[in-house]
Amino acid sequence: HGKKKAVVYEFMDHVGDEWMSKVEAVACDMNSDFEEAFKERYPKLDIVYDRFHIIKNFNDKVVSEIRKDEQKRLAEEGTPGAAKVLKNSRYILMSKRSTLVQKDENARQGKLVSVPGEIFNKPEIRAHGDNESWYDELLEENRLFFTIDIVKDLLDQAYSSNDEVEMCVKLEYIIDICIETENSHFKWFARLLQRHLSGIYSFAKHRISTGKLEGINNKIKTERRKGYGYPDDEYFFLRLMELSRKKP
Structure with a gap:
């Protein structure tokens, strides 16, 4: 109960040394308390930072912030039209090229995104195209956006590696590129x-993530919403245990 080191110690005490001796690596977010607690008891454990949290940090703290900075700069320079174009480009800049290609294909096929509704007079919405061409246009016009594309591609390459040294080299290359931009977000x-x-x-060696844990967290949130909150923690945990069991 909680997020402090004591929770990790209680967990390790519960499962015991014999069980923990078989554990090679632990996947976690960048919560330093969890990492330190595991390392204090079992120094040989490898800590694997979850890929999702790395990418999320890049999208939220780099891509999104640079886009806002560039939008503000264009508005101050007296080009509100160009600034307005950037306003709706957040998800375009965050997306992989393969995702944009797929969206363009959906548009060519006339794929339905939202069905019409009579009660609220809601129109039918179909997938729109020109995503990839818009993305290429953004890259051509802005050096920082082009660098974002390079870093995204290098992160994908790094995470596809099965060799720790190779992945480390690619990550160090990304670090050098980010520093050379002299941009505060990079x-x-x-x-x-x-x-x-x-x-x-260390992901290259163990290839584990906190994906299953995030799925369980969503189950917990859903169960809590269904009950409008539970004042009795023990009863709530029993409900979660039952929810997590494999049904026959």
């Missing part, structure tokens, strides 16, 4: 990678 991401480097490239 430099922040470079420091993030530097501080957590060993925990990031």
Whole structure:
């Protein structure tokens, strides 16, 4: 109950040393308390920082912030039209090229995105195209956006590697690129990678994530909403245990 080191100690006491001796690596977010607690008891454990949290940090703290900065700069320079174009480009800049290609294909096929509704006079909405061409246009017009594309591609390459040294080299290359931009958001991401480097490239060896845990968290949130909150924690945990059991 809670997020402090004591929770991890209680867990390790509960499962015991024999059980923990078989554990090779632990996947976690960048909560330093959890990492320190595991390492204090079992120094040989590898810590693997979850890929989702790395990418989310890049999208939220780099892509999104740079887009806002560029939008503000264009507005101040007296080009509100160009600034307005950037306003709706957040998800385009965050998406992989393969995703944009798929969206364009959906548009060519006339895929339905939202069905019409009579009660609220809701119109039919179909997938719109020109996503990839818009993305290419953004890259051509802005050096920082082009660098975002390079870093996204290099992160994909790094996470596809099965060799720790190879992944580490690619991550260090990303760090160098981010520093060379002299942009504060890129430099922040470079420091993030530097501080957590060993925990990031250890993914190449263990290839584990917190995906299953995030799924369980969503189950917990859904169960809590269904009951409008539970004042009795023990009863709530019993409900979660029952929810998690494999049904015959």
